[in-house]
Amino acid sequence: MAYYFQAKQLCVGYQNQPLIQNIEIELKKGEILTLIGPNGAGKSTILKSIARQLELLGGSVLLEDKNLQSLSGRELAKKMAVVFTKRPHTELMTCEDVVATGRYPYTGRFGVLSAKDHEAVQEAMEAVHVLEFRDRDFAKISDGQRQRILLARAICQQPEILLLDEPTSYLDIKYKLEFLSVLQELQKKKGLTVILSLHELELAARVSDRILCVDGAFVEQVGTPEEVFRPGHLSKLFQITQGSFEEESQEMELAAVKGTPEIFVIAGNGSGRNTFRRLQREGIPFAAGLLWENDLDYPAAKALSSRLFSAPAFEPVSEELLEQAMRCMDGCRKVICCRESFGTLEDAQKRLLAYAKARGLSERDAQKYV
Numbered sequence: 001m002a003y004y005f006q007a008k009q010l011c012v013g014y015q016n017q018p019l020i021q022n023i024e025i026e027l028k029k030g031e032i033l034t035l036i037g038p039n040g041a042g043k044s045t046i047l048k049s050i051a052r053q054l055e056l057l058g059g060s061v062l063l064e065d066k067n068l069q070s071l072s073g074r075e076l077a078k079k080m081a082v083v084f085t086k087r088p089h090t091e092l093m094t095c096e097d098v099v100a101t102g103r104y105p106y107t108g109r110f111g112v113l114s115a116k117d118h119e120a121v122q123e124a125m126e127a128v129h130v131l132e133f134r135d136r137d138f139a140k141i142s143d144g145q146r147q148r149i150l151l152a153r154a155i156c157q158q159p160e161i162l163l164l165d166e167p168t169s170y171l172d173i174k175y176k177l178e179f180l181s182v183l184q185e186l187q188k189k190k191g192l193t194v195i196l197s198l199h200e201l202e203l204a205a206r207v208s209d210r211i212l213c214v215d216g217a218f219v220e221q222v223g224t225p226e227e228v229f230r231p232g233h234l235s236k237l238f239q240i241t242q243g244s245f246e247e248e249s250q251e252m253e254l255a256a257v258k259g260t261p262e263i264f265v266i267a268g269n270g271s272g273r274n275t276f277r278r279l280q281r282e283g284i285p286f287a288a289g290l291l292w293e294n295d296l297d298y299p300a301a302k303a304l305s306s307r308l309f310s311a312p313a314f315e316p317v318s319e320e321l322l323e324q325a326m327r328c329m330d331g332c333r334k335v336i337c338c339r340e341s342f343g344t345l346e347d348a349q350k351r352l353l354a355y356a357k358a359r360g361l362s363e364r365d366a367q368k369y370v
């Protein structure tokens with residue numbers, strides 16, 4: 001297997017004191033790797049070490065089997081662009097000037113931009129929609145605007161690999177999505193390889209080909225999002241003790257209000273989540289049901305209700321469970337029904353299955369057709 005990027009037996013840290021050892025990373029060209037982990041776990045330290053801003057305490061970083069240490073600064077800058085959170089020192093520079101500094105590996109000694117360089121600057125600014133700031137003083141723009149300008153600078157550097165430290169932390173939801181779309185586009189069109197750190201786990205789950213979990217002293221796991229977002233794993237990695245995080249939906253909830261339910265919430269299909277959260281904010285213990293365990297309301301109900309009546313997905317709800325829910329309801333002072341209608345989907349699905357069976361189709365293995 002030919003890897004584009006490899007970190008072998010990497011040891012990183014400060015003042016000759018190892019922080020994290022035995023880091024192993026293997027990425028194919030065009031893959032996106034996300035570093036996640038608690039505050040102070042070592043994500044930035046790993047990124048800075050890969051970017052040669054921190055001296056390696058051990059091991060090596062290879063780009064297409066070539067040791068990164070053997071490259072000159074200019075050679076490295078043609079291959080690797082870096083976007084770190086620190087505000088660069090820029091006196092009286094416009095945003096466009098800052099983006100244009102991304103061209104320095106390509107310009108001559110005096111940094112004069114050619115027509116091709118100007119084109120690259122323009123294209124990069126267009127890609128992240130920052131042309132409107134081109135003449136603004138870089139020192140006087142917002143944190144989110146700065147993050148986008150620095151991304152434009154990295155893009156116009158036309159690197160093969162991009163390193164980003166918490167690139168989305170100041171972006172609003174529109175620009176977070178736009179940022180990830182730009183990354184995906186560069187990945188698909190130009191084969192750009194990306195290593196970034198993120199605090200937004202829901203973004204990590206969506207954009208990453210691989211995720212590296214850092215735990216302060218070691219790399220706890222490197223895996224696909226499916227492997228990393230397994231039930232209970234990240235709650236443990238981040239040592240969540242107040243409230244909860246549901247790995248599969250990437251939803252987080254504050255702690256449930258404990259106590260005998262005062263209100264019974266009939267919910268389902270996502271109709272109840274906001275009511276559960278309102279009751280939690282008001283400090284009212286509540287029961288929720290009846291829900292299948294794959295219902296959209298289930299993660300929030302499980303995290304926030306003091307009593308939950310649920311059944312395994314698509315299994316018939318037993319009379320016994322219904323009876324228990326009714327007894328619980330007897331003790332409540334109020335019932336809130338969040339559902340406006342009760343679905344007919346299950347009946348329709350049953351009919352669909354019966355139809356399939358009548359045609360002799362239902363026994364076939366769906367896996368064969370994907």
Ligand SMILES: Nc1ncnc2c1ncn2[C@@H]1O[C@H](COP(=O)(O)OP(=O)(O)OP(=O)(O)O)[C@@H](O)[C@H]1O
Nearest residue numbers: 014015019037038039040041042043044045046214
């Ligand atoms: N210049 C430095 N000298 C010595 N120790 C440092 C230095 N910078 C960071 N550290 C320490 O190294 C550890 C890892 O820090 P790092 O910034 O890599 O964590 P991080 O995972 O990026 O954290 P965060 O999510 O809070 O940004 C921390 O304990 C931090 O205090």
